[in-house]
Amino acid sequence: MRTRLDKVPIAWANLTHNHKNLANALAGITFAVLLMFMQVGFLNSLLDSTVQFLKILDGDLFLISKQTASTSDNEEPFARARVFQARRFPGVLQAHYVHLDRKFWKNTENHLKKNIRVVAIDPDVPVFLDPEINSQLEDLKKDDVVLVDRLSKKHFGPITKGVRTEIEDRMFSVVGNFTLGTDFGHSGTVIMSDKNFLNLFKDEDELNAERKRVELGLIKIDPATNLQRIQEDMRKEFAQDLLVLTREEIIAMERYYWLEGTPVGFVFGLGTVMGFIVGTIICYQVLFTDILNRLQQFATIKAIGYSNRYLVGTVVRQSLILAVLGFLPGLLLSQVIYHIISRLLHLPMNLGEVQVILVLGLTLVMSAGSGLIAARKILDADPAELF
Amino acid sequence: MGTSTGTRPQDSKSPPPHRKMTILDGLKKEPVIRVQRLSHYYGSGDNKKQILFDIDLDIRPGELVIMTGPSGSGKSTLLSLIGALRTVQEGSLRVMGHELNQMTPSQLVQYRRDIGFIFQMHNLFESLTAMENVKMSLQLKKVPRTEKRDQAGHILNRLGLEERIHYKPESLSGGQRQRVAVARALATRPRVILADEPTAALDKESGKTVVEMLRELCETNDSTVLLITHDNRILDFADRIVNMVDGRIVSNVLVAESVAICEFLIKSNLFANLAASTLTDIAQKMELEIVSAGKWVIRQGDPGDKFYLIRKGITDVVVRSGAETKKVATLGEGNFFGEAALLTGEPRNASVLAKEETVLYSLDKENFQMAIDSSKTFKEQLLNAFYQRQ
Numbered sequence: 001m002r003t004r005l006d007k008v009p010i011a012w013a014n015l016t017h018n019h020k021n022l023a024n025a026l027a028g029i030t031f032a033v034l035l036m037f038m039q040v041g042f043l044n045s046l047l048d049s050t051v052q053f054l055k056i057l058d059g060d061l062f063l064i065s066k067q068t069a070s071t072s073d074n075e076e077p078f079a080r081a082r083v084f085q086a087r088r089f090p091g092v093l094q095a096h097y098v099h100l101d102r103k104f105w106k107n108t109e110n111h112l113k114k115n116i117r118v119v120a121i122d123p124d125v126p127v128f129l130d131p132e133i134n135s136q137l138e139d140l141k142k143d144d145v146v147l148v149d150r151l152s153k154k155h156f157g158p159i160t161k162g163v164r165t166e167i168e169d170r171m172f173s174v175v176g177n178f179t180l181g182t183d184f185g186h187s188g189t190v191i192m193s194d195k196n197f198l199n200l201f202k203d204e205d206e207l208n209a210e211r212k213r214v215e216l217g218l219i220k221i222d223p224a225t226n227l228q229r230i231q232e233d234m235r236k237e238f239a240q241d242l243l244v245l246t247r248e249e250i251i252a253m254e255r256y257y258w259l260e261g262t263p264v265g266f267v268f269g270l271g272t273v274m275g276f277i278v279g280t281i282i283c284y285q286v287l288f289t290d291i292l293n294r295l296q297q298f299a300t301i302k303a304i305g306y307s308n309r310y311l312v313g314t315v316v317r318q319s320l321i322l323a324v325l326g327f328l329p330g331l332l333l334s335q336v337i338y339h340i341i342s343r344l345l346h347l348p349m350n351l352g353e354v355q356v357i358l359v360l361g362l363t364l365v366m367s368a369g370s371g372l373i374a375a376r377k378i379l380d381a382d383p384a385e386l387f
Numbered sequence: 388m389g390t391s392t393g394t395r396p397q398d399s400k401s402p403p404p405h406r407k408m409t410i411l412d413g414l415k416k417e418p419v420i421r422v423q424r425l426s427h428y429y430g431s432g433d434n435k436k437q438i439l440f441d442i443d444l445d446i447r448p449g450e451l452v453i454m455t456g457p458s459g460s461g462k463s464t465l466l467s468l469i470g471a472l473r474t475v476q477e478g479s480l481r482v483m484g485h486e487l488n489q490m491t492p493s494q495l496v497q498y499r500r501d502i503g504f505i506f507q508m509h510n511l512f513e514s515l516t517a518m519e520n521v522k523m524s525l526q527l528k529k530v531p532r533t534e535k536r537d538q539a540g541h542i543l544n545r546l547g548l549e550e551r552i553h554y555k556p557e558s559l560s561g562g563q564r565q566r567v568a569v570a571r572a573l574a575t576r577p578r579v580i581l582a583d584e585p586t587a588a589l590d591k592e593s594g595k596t597v598v599e600m601l602r603e604l605c606e607t608n609d610s611t612v613l614l615i616t617h618d619n620r621i622l623d624f625a626d627r628i629v630n631m632v633d634g635r636i637v638s639n640v641l642v643a644e645s646v647a648i649c650e651f652l653i654k655s656n657l658f659a660n661l662a663a664s665t666l667t668d669i670a671q672k673m674e675l676e677i678v679s680a681g682k683w684v685i686r687q688g689d690p691g692d693k694f695y696l697i698r699k700g701i702t703d704v705v706v707r708s709g710a711e712t713k714k715v716a717t718l719g720e721g722n723f724f725g726e727a728a729l730l731t732g733e734p735r736n737a738s739v740l741a742k743e744e745t746v747l748y749s750l751d752k753e754n755f756q757m758a759i760d761s762s763k764t765f766k767e768q769l770l771n772a773f774y775q776r777q
């Protein structure tokens with residue numbers, strides 16, 4: 001029986017004939033794969049990092065102002081009374097509020113003040129899913145104390161338990177740490193009680209205003225009740241000023257905001273496209289040069305009865321082999337770099353199946369596309385010129 | 388009697404070699420390549436230049452044809468047209484039963500698979516071994532795997548490359564590369580082989596091996612070989628030599644037959660003293676005719692229009708006198724007849740009947756006259772020979 005294996009492996013032979021050229025080609029493809037993985041990774045990291053705060057909050061439904069497009073970038077306040085109103089809906093077990101704000105943290109070493117995210121809560125109510133935070137809520141009840149995210153950037157200076165520093169010119173003590181991580185909007189996070197938070201406002205009018213408003217409402221629903229129905233009811237009730245979102249919806253909204261509502265998503269998307277283009281150009285150059293060097297040889301086998309389709313297929317096979325061979329080291333290198341970035345920047349750099357499949361797909365399309373473009377040159381191979 | 392014999396009918400001392408008879412037999416077959424009024428141009432508009440002018444050429448199965456001519460004479464263009472590497476513009480080109488200008492591009496691709504191409508530049512795939520390069524052509528023929536390997540190995544061995552079958556072209560000498568290219572072209576035993584200077588890069592021994600292989604394919608496979616060469620060492624292998632100048636065929640000599648005709652002519656008293664060049668000229672102008680058994684070649688009383696030489700077969704010379712018809716002679720290979728009517732201008736004085744299928748070469752009246760005029764001696768000898776028979 002005749003199988004494809006019987007055939008002369010011309011694509012592989014062409015590709016591996018010159019080891020130096022092959023190494024250069026693979027380095028080029030690997031670089032392009034790495035570039036795409038970095039861009040996809042950063043984009044993914046951006047999106048993951050912006051929702052990691054939401055993920056540690058314990059709520060089935062989330063209340064936010066209609067003006068809020070992102071809970072991590074432009075959180076807008078709404079009336080705290082709305083949270084109390086929510087408690088009255090049948091099936092609601094708990095409804096609590098969270099203040100979100102940015103305040104200046106003073107680095108105790110260089111005395112520079114840097115913006116830090118402040119999350120203020122009622123410490124009597126466990127609104128977090130993170131057991132480490134919940135175990136320290138009791139400490140938060142003291143005056144002028146905070147928990148600090150241990151993954152906050154180094155420019156905040158010492159942040160460990162016992163450190164005393166100023167937040168918005170008021171002295172605070174660090175009574176504990178938790179693990180959250182930075183995102184593209186925040187270099188660090190502190191958690192404090194709502195009482196301590198309100199103490200930061202010196203202006204009476206401002207304080208009074210702040211007392212009556214919050215940025216986030218968290219609602220726990222009785223598992224036996226219909227979440228969707230309660231959500232619908234609340235939406236009707238709060239239609240004027242609030243969005244009532246499930247956990248999935250608020251996370252999706254946050255990702256959408258960064259992906260579509262800011263240039264950041266576009267920039268990383270563009271970076272991915274650039275990686276794709278760079279890879280296409282490298283792959284094209286490699287294949288085009290190879291075809292050019294072998295034009296007479298291609299013309300010869302065209303003369304003896306091979307069709308243009310076979311010749312184009314050979315080049316496309318070459319490009320796909322290049323893609324696979326270049327993808328693997330690119331994948332490995334990316335994992336190493338993801339790990340390094342994650343450690344250095346405390347960003348959630350995760351290489352998921354989706355990213356791997358996406359970049360592999362892009363690499364195959366990139367290579368096959370450049371193979372097809374380069375293969376047009378084969379059509380110029382004129383066997384008539386051989387005699 | 389209106390006939391004369393150059394040699395005794397059953398006395399031919401030169402038994403026709405197998406090769407010659409193959410060609411002779413091949414001449415009866417339909418041409419495998421038939422070129423009719425073929426013209427070709429390069430460029431267009433003001434830059435249009437005619438390269439081939441009304442080419443007519445028939446090449447039959449089993450023939451090894453050598454094309455010669457100066458550079459730019461159109462040899463390569465003609466070869467590339469026959470190989471369907473260029474499109475026929477004017478005239479007809481029929482190869483292996485296919486009218487090339489009526490074929491679709493995909494049919495032309497298929498057609499080329501039945502042709503063995505040998506290019507001056509070997510153009511082997513640098514990335515493939517000698518064996519794989521040969522397999523590339525076998526692959527097109529859907530040859531089973533083991534057979535493919537055996538055939539490729541066999542032909543490479545024949546060409547003295549058994550130690551080099553797994554070498555890539557970069558590790559082979561120029562001659563070895565050319566032999567691999569020859570192996571690639573011949574591995575499938577194609578019906579038509581088109582070769583451009585196949586022996587140019589080869590030493591004497593390798594060149595001889597290659598041409599012997601081509602010759603062998605002609606004889607055993609009825610393959611037709613059309614090759615361009617300037618290598619005088621291989622001219623002896625040609626059945627036909629076609630010379631082209633400025634896009635025209637200026638001579639088309641069936642070498643073996645031409646030699647055979649000259650040998651017959653020179654053995655006769657009549658032509659014995661003619662220079663070789665005159666004999667060759669006469670031989671070239673003679674046309675092949677095949678007459679079936681029982682058919683009349685000439686009839687008594689008809690006007691004389693041709694001179695005949697019997698190449699193969701037996702004929703009876705019959706004279707009618709009143710009501711009586713009498714066989715006066717039997718003519719065979721190497722005998723000639725028909726010159727009397729041409730010399731005297733009188734009607735035929737006898738009839739000639741083919742006893743079996745007979746192959747003849749004829750020279751028309753005009754060329755016969757020119758041959759006579761070109762050599763006074765020839766004319767005198769001819770007249771002497773004629774009058775001696777009166």
